[in-house]
Amino acid sequence: MKKIKLALVTINFNGLKDTLELLESILKAKIPSQLDLSIIVVDSPTREEHVSAIKKTYPRATILTSAVNLGFAAGNNLGIRKALSKGADWLMLINNDCLVSPDFFIKLLSSPLDKPDTGALGGLIYFAPGYEYAKKIKPSEKGKVIWYAGGIFDWNNVLGSHHLVDRVDPGELNKVTETDFVTGALFLARADVLKKVGLLNQDYFMYLEDVELCHRLRLSGYQLLVDPDLKIWHKVAQSSGIGSSLNDYFITRNRLLFGLRYASVRTRLALIRQAIRQLFLGTKAQKTAILDLCLNRLGKGSWLK
Structure with missing residues (x-):
């Protein structure tokens, strides 16, 4: 049976500690034999000590460097193009300030990503413990507070929001659902889809480029889905600073x-x-x-x- 080539792309933007913790969570995860996982780290702007540390943690990683800050859209596009040139079947964009669950890649194999109508796939994203916005949570609820369980887009006000944000996971999210947009914090798509619809729009640099790509996917007839079995934890606001x-x-x-x-x-x-x-x-x-x-x-x- 031919292995599925999965390319994971992440951007290291002056966040070495977070990037290394992401890579360590991947190393701890179970990678099924059906997946051929490659990791592409875009170091933007690059620093020699960052490249060395990333190579030490994950020697097989491909590191792409840029002397300037490329931003989210161009940085990810650089990684995506590299992945496509190496024959990737599936693409996975993930923020460097995230951690994957130990069974993430096992669950990915049973996800609807390979369905012809799937344009993009997201997962269930929790606030990383200690990064929650909600104040009144019990110690036992840390790591269970939802950041993203689907996107809702208000076209009248041109604003996006996250389904169930700040809610403690009720333990009842067990079905794949449609969504208005898939967040760029965890964005999965097939190579054939991106080749048809195009990559992230670099006019945006950062913010709303994920929504714009999702809108183009919908206009092309694809579905946008969230699979709650794909779990990650997000250290929210580490990359850009909400409110800045x-x-x-x-x-x-x-x-x-x-x-x-x-x-x-x-x-x-x-x-x-x-x-x-x-x-x-x-x-x-x-x-x-x-x-x-x-x-x-x-x-x-x-x-x-």
């Missing part, structure tokens, strides 16, 4: 970019009115984001020097 000016800039610009391309005329007009208000009353990050969009300064934009 960086977050404010890219969310503002990319929400406008996405909405003006794909939303209804009514929603587009509402977004334009909101953008005009923010130009006068918004934060510095919001004002810069709107100006950059108007001037077609996409990708990295002008906020990151």
